């Protein structure tokens with residue numbers, strides 16, 4: 001039975017990946033930080049097969065202990081301060097967790113190693129590393145120009161992953177994943193903020209949706225598809241880095257319009273208010289990925305279209321908000 005350790009297991013991707021690996025017969029270990037972390041408790045309720053290990057990406061001894069306990073064949077490093085807006089307010093924490101955390105995990109792997117086979121490592125890199133894009137679409141060779149402390153920290157994580165692969169022969173891959181969403185996305189992220197607000201407006205529980213800007217364009221896919229790409233990267237003969245994206249870009253405006261339409265509201269403009277407080281000190285205007293390498297080498301394809309993704313998220317939030325309003329879970 002193969003064994004996998006997931007950091008960030010309580011997050012959106014961690015949950016999809018835990019289920020994906022469990023369905024493939026893996027023994028799944030999940031690193032959960034803090035004492036009495038409520039998201040760890042929720043995780044254990046919903047995914048009882050995950051063996052929860054206490055640890056923090058800021059604490060090397062805890063990572064060593066987690067590896068000694070789990071003895072994983074594969075480590076998926078998804079843990080991060082991942083919310084770009086927060087990274088501006090807590091830049092040092094972001095550098096420590098999202099950047100140095102990668103180095104600590106790589107060091108822990110070097111120290112503990114694998115059972116019979118060397119442990120394989122996946123790093124969750126991000127399209128935010130492309131930032132003020134140098135070319136369109138972005139591929140594995142596109143130079144980075146990050147526009148946030150989050151993007152800068154991810155560049156460090158990406159580069160140190162490649163450096164450890166080159167220097168120590170680790171089987172280490174970096175997935176340059178473009179935005180991926182789902183009903184499990186945190187409500188702080190713009191997509192889920194929109195679908196949640198749309199559901200609440202539809203049910204008369206909220207009057208308006210405040211957003212920073214409708215102009216940024218992103219390449220949005222479905223998280224369930226993207227965790228498969230992570231796994232595929234670790235099943236190859238040689239470690240490598242891959243862009244994972246749909247190849248289509250849409251604006252926040254497109255997302256908002258579709259979300260309201262999915263709830264049967266056409267005059268969406270009257271519910272949306274622009275609020276400067278949600279603007280970032282420096283924004284990423286346009287991202288669109290070229291995933292031809294992942295398609296060719298990994299055989300990976302996205303399965304969910306943009307309209308389907310938005311509709312699914314709205315339907316989920318309508319259901320959740322309806323249940324809450326009726327006092328059901």
Ligand code: NAP
Nearest residue numbers: 008010011012013056057078079080082124126177179180
């Ligand atoms: P997420 O929902 O925000 O989850 C982040 C996870 O990191 C949570 O489980 C969180 O734990 C954990 N974490 C935070 N600080 C930690 C620490 N000090 N030690 C250990 N774990 C810590 O993120 P996601 O959307 O699932 O994304 C997964 C990874 O992919 C992240 O690294 C993200 O930056 C990257 N990524 C995401 C996207 C995307 O569109 N979703 C795109 C490209 C790359 P708590 O729940 O306890 O806070």
